[in-house]
Amino acid sequence: WDKTWAFLKELDAGIEYYPTGTGATMKELGEGSRDIIVSTTGWDINPRALGIVPKEAKIATLAGFHWVVDAQYAAIPKGLDPERVAVLLDIISYLLMPAQQAFAYDDGYFYPGPAVKDVPLSMAPESSRKVIGEFGRPEYDALIASVPKExxxxxxxxxxxxxxxDEEIGAKKSK
Structure with missing residues (x-):
C-alpha cells in the first residue's frame, strides 16, 4: 500500500482536480475537457450509446493490468424467518435463470452482462443486441477471457x- 499511495501522491502533482464521479468524468471526456480516463467495459459502451462520449472514442490497456470484477449482488439479511428466506431464494433463483440473465446485457452498462454461463448475446432483447453490436468492442471478449480477474x-x-x-489526495482537489 505504501508504494501505491506514494505513487498516487506523485501523480497528484499534475492533476488540476478530481471529478466527483464517473458520470462527470464521462461528460468531460465527451466534451473534450478530459483527454484520457480509467474505465470499464460498461462505462465505455453505455456513455457512447447514450451519446455522452463520441462513438469513435478509443480504448487502450496497460501492460499487466487486471480486471477488478464488480457487479450487482443478491444478499439475504441475517435473522429473517424461514418463509421469507424461501421467497427470497425463489426470487434469486428466478433472476439467475438464463432468460432473465439475458436482460443483464441492457444498454451495455453491465457488459459483459450475465452472471451465469451459457447466456449468449443472442438471448438478449433486440435493443441490447443492437447497442452491443454498434458500441461493443471486438477486443473485449478476448480481454475478458485472457486478463486476470481480481x-x-x-x-x-x-x-x-x-x-x-479523501483525506490525503482527492478531497483537496474535488470539483
Whole structure:
C-alpha cells in the first residue's frame, strides 16, 4: 500500500482536480475537457450509446493490468424467518435463470452482462443486441477471457482506502 499511495501522491502533482464521479468524468471526456480516463467495459459502451462520449472514442490497456470484477449482488439479511428466506431464494433463483440473465446485457452498462454461463448475446432483447453490436468492442471478449480477474477489496479495506483518498489526495482537489 505504501508504494501505491506514494505513487498516487506523485501523480497528484499534475492533476488540476478530481471529478466527483464517473458520470462527470464521462461528460468531460465527451466534451473534450478530459483527454484520457480509467474505465470499464460498461462505462465505455453505455456513455457512447447514450451519446455522452463520441462513438469513435478509443480504448487502450496497460501492460499487466487486471480486471477488478464488480457487479450487482443478491444478499439475504441475517435473522429473517424461514418463509421469507424461501421467497427470497425463489426470487434469486428466478433472476439467475438464463432468460432473465439475458436482460443483464441492457444498454451495455453491465457488459459483459450475465452472471451465469451459457447466456449468449443472442438471448438478449433486440435493443441490447443492437447497442452491443454498434458500441461493443471486438477486443473485449478476448480481454475478458485472457486478463486476470481480481475481487474488489473487502468492505472494511475499501472504506479505509476511500477515507485515505479523501483525506490525503482527492478531497483537496474535488470539483
Amino acid at each position: 475481487m474488489p477489496l473487502d468492505a472494511d479495506k475499501m472504506v479505509m482506502a476511500f477515507r485515505r483518498w
